[in-house]
Amino acid sequence: MLTTRGRLAVLLGLGLYVAGWAFGSQPLYPVAVGLLLAVGLAWAWVRLLDRPMELRRVSAGVEHVEGDDVSVALELDVDAAVPPTSLTLVDEVGKVGRLEVTLRRARGRRALSGRYVIRNLPRGRYSFERTTAVLEDPFGMERVVADLSTGGALLVYPRLVELERLFSEAGASDAGGRKLLLRRPSGFDLHSVREYEHGESLRRVHWGTTARRGRLMVKELEDEPRDEVAVLLDAAAGVSAGEPPDSSFDMQVRAAGSILRTHARRGRRVALVLNSAGRETLSLRGEEGDWRGALELLAAAEPNGVTPAASLLGEGSAAGRALDLAVVTSRLSPELVERIVARAGSRRGVSVVFVDAPSFARRTGPPEPGLLRLQTLGVPVIVLRRGDDLAERLAPPSAEAAVG
Numbered sequence: 452m453l454t455t456r457g458r459l460a461v462l463l464g465l466g467l468y469v470a471g472w473a474f475g476s477q478p479l480y481p482v483a484v485g486l487l488l489a490v491g492l493a494w495a496w497v498r499l500l501d502r503p504m505e506l507r508r509v510s511a512g513v514e515h516v517e518g519d520d521v522s523v524a525l526e527l528d529v530d531a532a533v534p535p536t537s538l539t540l541v542d543e544v545g546k547v548g549r550l551e552v553t554l555r556r557a558r559g560r561r562a563l564s565g566r567y568v569i570r571n572l573p574r575g576r577y578s579f580e581r582t583t584a585v586l587e588d589p590f591g592m593e594r595v596v597a598d599l600s601t602g603g604a605l606l607v608y609p610r611l612v613e614l615e616r617l618f619s620e621a622g623a624s625d626a627g628g629r630k631l632l633l634r635r636p637s638g639f640d641l642h643s644v645r646e647y648e649h650g651e652s653l654r655r656v657h658w659g660t661t662a663r664r665g666r667l668m669v670k671e672l673e674d675e676p677r678d679e680v681a682v683l684l685d686a687a688a689g690v691s692a693g694e695p696p697d698s699s700f701d702m703q704v705r706a707a708g709s710i711l712r713t714h715a716r717r718g719r720r721v722a723l724v725l726n727s728a729g730r731e732t733l734s735l736r737g738e739e740g741d742w743r744g745a746l747e748l749l750a751a752a753e754p755n756g757v758t759p760a761a762s763l764l765g766e767g768s769a770a771g772r773a774l775d776l777a778v779v780t781s782r783l784s785p786e787l788v789e790r791i792v793a794r795a796g797s798r799r800g801v802s803v804v805f806v807d808a809p810s811f812a813r814r815t816g817p818p819e820p821g822l823l824r825l826q827t828l829g830v831p832v833i834v835l836r837r838g839d840d841l842a843e844r845l846a847p848p849s850a851e852a853a854v855g
Contacts, residue, residue, distance in 0.1 A: 457592030573695035619802035681773030685780035693811030775800035
């Protein structure tokens with residue numbers, strides 16, 4: 452494709468040729484032919500360079516954490532007899548924009564290399580949406596744009612804090628001052644039915660199937676595995692305030708990830724339940740499990756959930772079946788408060804991390820009515836506001852009130 456300079460050169464060359472013919476000026480002919488020949492050579496040169504290319508992209512370091520400067524190294528192999536000495540590569544990165552870098556060929560090497568640095572990246576998943584290489588002749592008269600898109604994404608993980616103990620382990624008590632005990636709910640669920648065998652208890656008879664088949668049928672039960680701890684990250688849409696990385700939802704992600712890692716490091720079986728548009732759940736046992744998968748889920752989390760968090764606390768969900776539950780949210784709806792109260796009343800472990808979203812917009816919101824009720828009933832509750840030290844707030848609380 453001719454550039455603006457190339458088109459001007461063609462027009463000038465044709466104009467000089469016509470002028471030389473019209474005025475009989477012989478010296479104009481060599482100039483005109485030279486300009487047109489230069490454009491033709493530029494076209495041929497770029498076509499010679501336009502050969503299959505393979506791009507390799509490497510981001511320095513194993514893990515990228517929010518707030519870091521991320522360096523991305525690029526290496527390009529060109530399958531040409533005479534590879535170019537340099538070219539411009541354009542990377543279009545989601546949520547970052549268009550990035551240009553000049554790749555150069557080092558002495559003694561055929562591959563071209565270069566790098567760019569993205570400063571102070573917030574948490575998130577940054578997809579490489581489109582990558583192109585721009586091939587030009589030395590005079591900039593001809594250009595070819597080659598698509599080198601390979602997909603993939605750059606993940607920036609939340610900055611988690613190290614915790615020895617959690618605020619919820621300080622010893623929650625009910626309204627009468629008695630310590631709440633953790634009681635494991637029954638883990639047996641109906642798997643199938645089979646024929647009755649002599650000597651079995653009649654309490655296991657499945658009467659509905661027995662009536663349909665005309666012979667005794669009993670329930671076949673199996674123990675459904677339950678996670679010891681579940682962390683529910685409420686990614687409800689329209690609640691988050693502030694701009695990443697200093698937003699209320701980013702604070703939620705850091706809190707949920709820190710609690711999750713604390714339990715995982717103890718070797719416990721934990722589940723991360725993300726109430727986003729996809730309603731994703733990931734279970735792992737200790738940091739030896741799929742911890743990288745949990746980090747990736749936290750990195751890519753967006754506040755786009757449309758399902759009420761209360762609906763994820765039923766017995767059919769990972770959060771509802773867990774022996775202990777931590778709810779991280781910025782909105783305590785009446786339904787969610789009732790579910791938490793019911794869980795606490797059944798003497799199952801539950802704690803709440805409430806992130807005060809208005810504080811991230813530098814304003815004061817109305818008091819959350821559900822907080823005092825939960826605290827009065829002995830549910831461990833902390834409130835996180837903009838500027839709080841996360842490690843200090845998630846640790847066992849001091850004697851002062853957690854809500855104020």
